[in-house]
Amino acid sequence: MKKISVIGSGFSGMSAAAFLAQAGHKVSVYEKNHTTGGRARAFQEQGFTFDMGPSWYWMPDVFEKFFGSFGKHPSDYYNLVQLDPGFQIIFGKDDVLPIPASLDGIYQVFESIEKGSADKLKKFMAEGEYKYNTGMKQLVYKPAFSWLEFMNLDIIKGVAKLDVFQSVSSHVRSHFKDERLVALMEFPVLFLGAMAKQIPALYSLMNYAALSMGTWYPMGGMMKIGEGMQSLAESMGVEFFTSSEINKIQVNGSTASGLLTASGTVSTDGIIATGDYHHMDQVLLDATHRNYNEQYWEGKTFAPSCLIFYLGVSKKIKKLIHHNLFFDTSLDVHAREIYESPQWPSQPLFYVCCPSKTDPSVAPEGMENLFLLVPIAPGLQDTEQLRQKYYNIIMKRIEYLCDDSILPYVVYNKSYCIKDFVADYHAYKGNAYGLANTLRQTAVLKPSLRNKKVTNLFYAGQLTVPGPGVPPALISGQVAAEQLLKSLK
Numbered sequence: 001m002k003k004i005s006v007i008g009s010g011f012s013g014m015s016a017a018a019f020l021a022q023a024g025h026k027v028s029v030y031e032k033n034h035t036t037g038g039r040a041r042a043f044q045e046q047g048f049t050f051d052m053g054p055s056w057y058w059m060p061d062v063f064e065k066f067f068g069s070f071g072k073h074p075s076d077y078y079n080l081v082q083l084d085p086g087f088q089i090i091f092g093k094d095d096v097l098p099i100p101a102s103l104d105g106i107y108q109v110f111e112s113i114e115k116g117s118a119d120k121l122k123k124f125m126a127e128g129e130y131k132y133n134t135g136m137k138q139l140v141y142k143p144a145f146s147w148l149e150f151m152n153l154d155i156i157k158g159v160a161k162l163d164v165f166q167s168v169s170s171h172v173r174s175h176f177k178d179e180r181l182v183a184l185m186e187f188p189v190l191f192l193g194a195m196a197k198q199i200p201a202l203y204s205l206m207n208y209a210a211l212s213m214g215t216w217y218p219m220g221g222m223m224k225i226g227e228g229m230q231s232l233a234e235s236m237g238v239e240f241f242t243s244s245e246i247n248k249i250q251v252n253g254s255t256a257s258g259l260l261t262a263s264g265t266v267s268t269d270g271i272i273a274t275g276d277y278h279h280m281d282q283v284l285l286d287a288t289h290r291n292y293n294e295q296y297w298e299g300k301t302f303a304p305s306c307l308i309f310y311l312g313v314s315k316k317i318k319k320l321i322h323h324n325l326f327f328d329t330s331l332d333v334h335a336r337e338i339y340e341s342p343q344w345p346s347q348p349l350f351y352v353c354c355p356s357k358t359d360p361s362v363a364p365e366g367m368e369n370l371f372l373l374v375p376i377a378p379g380l381q382d383t384e385q386l387r388q389k390y391y392n393i394i395m396k397r398i399e400y401l402c403d404d405s406i407l408p409y410v411v412y413n414k415s416y417c418i419k420d421f422v423a424d425y426h427a428y429k430g431n432a433y434g435l436a437n438t439l440r441q442t443a444v445l446k447p448s449l450r451n452k453k454v455t456n457l458f459y460a461g462q463l464t465v466p467g468p469g470v471p472p473a474l475i476s477g478q479v480a481a482e483q484l485l486k487s488l489k
């Protein structure tokens with residue numbers, strides 16, 4: 001039995017800890033914050049329960065596979081419900097597109113907007129299913145140390161069908177003309193941290209995930225997933241230490257031997273570092289043991305950061321559903337202000353989650369729990385005045401588009417932005433979702449899962465393979481744990 005340390009208690013850290021404990025090791029998880037869950041923590045105020053980060057539960061099969069590895073099922077830990085409609089896109093006051101849960105319903109919506117588009121969507125989804133099955137079963141569970149890992153017969157035979165060299169945007173536009181359908185089909189890849197123009201069409205597997213596999217919600221909130229994973233890990237003997245920041249990884253020769261905390265050094269036989277990769281590599285290690293330098297990180301395309309408001313509202317808002325995308329201004333202009341000339345958006349697009357539509361436990365009776373999110377470029381100036389300015393802009397837009405008075409009913413309001421991501425997670429430039437999954441930052445081209453100079457140190461999480469998002473974080477922890485186990489043998 002080896003003594004293994006996991007730095008960080010987000011999804012990747014909890015996943016790694018569970019697999020390492022299952023292999024019979026003594027695992028300790030060190031978390032700098034006072035609660036576990038990482039970016040998916042929650043907090044309670046005035047009778048509201050706010051999920052701080054993720055709100056979309058997609059790819060339920062990945063969660064089933066994770067819990068299934070331990071003879072469990074998600075329903076052993078939380079009650080999952082499918083949302084119907086899955087989400088809605090608000091293009092204007094009288095131009096709202098709800099997306100039904102069933103594929104047949106979605107085909108009807110497409111056909112009503114653009115003649116012939118239902119058949120095109122069927123073809124698009126069949127390709128998406130192939131990509132999903134190949135991508136999620138054969139590609140993402142690889143450590144991506146070498147391209148040779150991807151050279152199996154199925155992948156070579158199907159490489160043309162995997163569509164690695166055209167963008168999601170051109171793939172979508174070759175099928176659909178109506179700008180609303182284009183926006184709907186391009187939206188799911190925003191989760192990968194870049195615009196559809198920059199993302200290989202392999203990732204239209206996200207459309208299959210979003211439209212065919214459904215949008216789900218764990219009753220009680222997304223933090224129920226983390227609670228379930230922690231309880232599973234603890235049942236196998238994993239110990240969690242919160243308010244326990246790791247300040248240094250100590251290395252002897254080419255072996256990590258200890259972790260420095262405020263209360264002293266803990267010895268270790270192996271480490272999985274799941275906090276933000278840049279911080280783990282550049283700050284916790286001496287220069288001689290780092291995988292990369294600052295120049296390397298400067299050259300990377302980061303996924304956006306965001307400005308968030310957690311609001312308690314003392315009335316019901318009729319026109320909102322659980323997931324609402326406000327796409328009433330130009331996606332292209334907003335994208336340029338994130339990626340090409342980083343600046344605060346001139347006409348922000350934003351997203352509103354209203355979980356109290358599904359879950360009475362997250363708000364007092366008769367009230368709404370709102371989570372407002374505006375994606376912004378990482379590294380922007382973040383001041384109280386700017387946050388207030390955008391609060392006013394967004395709230396006025398919501399009031400107008402929902403035809404409802406909301407501002408006077410806000411009884412709780414907390415903002416969260418770049419400075420908070422840096423303070424809470426040591427996030428490089430205050431990024432929210434890690435690295436973008438562009439072609440030049442896919443698989444072997446991502447920051448490596450292993451430290452090339454320290455044999456028993458591996459990285460996991462949204463800045464390494466397979467990429468940003470909750471399902472990838474679960475997979476990343478598993479793959480890193482498997483590699484550490486191999487190295488210990």
Ligand SMILES: Cc1cc2nc3c(=O)[nH]c(=O)nc-3n(C[C@H](O)[C@H](O)[C@H](O)COP(=O)(O)OP(=O)(O)OC[C@H]3O[C@@H](n4cnc5c(N)ncnc54)[C@H](O)[C@@H]3O)c2cc1C
Pocket residue numbers: 007008009010011012013030031032033037038039040052053054055056057058244245246247274275276279306308424425426432433434460461462463467468469470471473
């Ligand atoms: C606002 C927001 C909305 C999102 N929405 C979605 C969504 O709807 N669906 C989806 O699938 N994904 C979503 N994501 C992405 C998803 O939440 C993340 O990709 C995932 O949770 C990342 O998990 P992780 O384990 O890689 O990192 P983290 O959750 O960041 O965990 C890393 C942990 O390491 C800790 N740590 C850092 N440094 C140290 C140190 N020195 N010592 C000890 N501990 C340390 C941090 O405190 C943190 O708890 C969202 C993310 C954000 C921020």
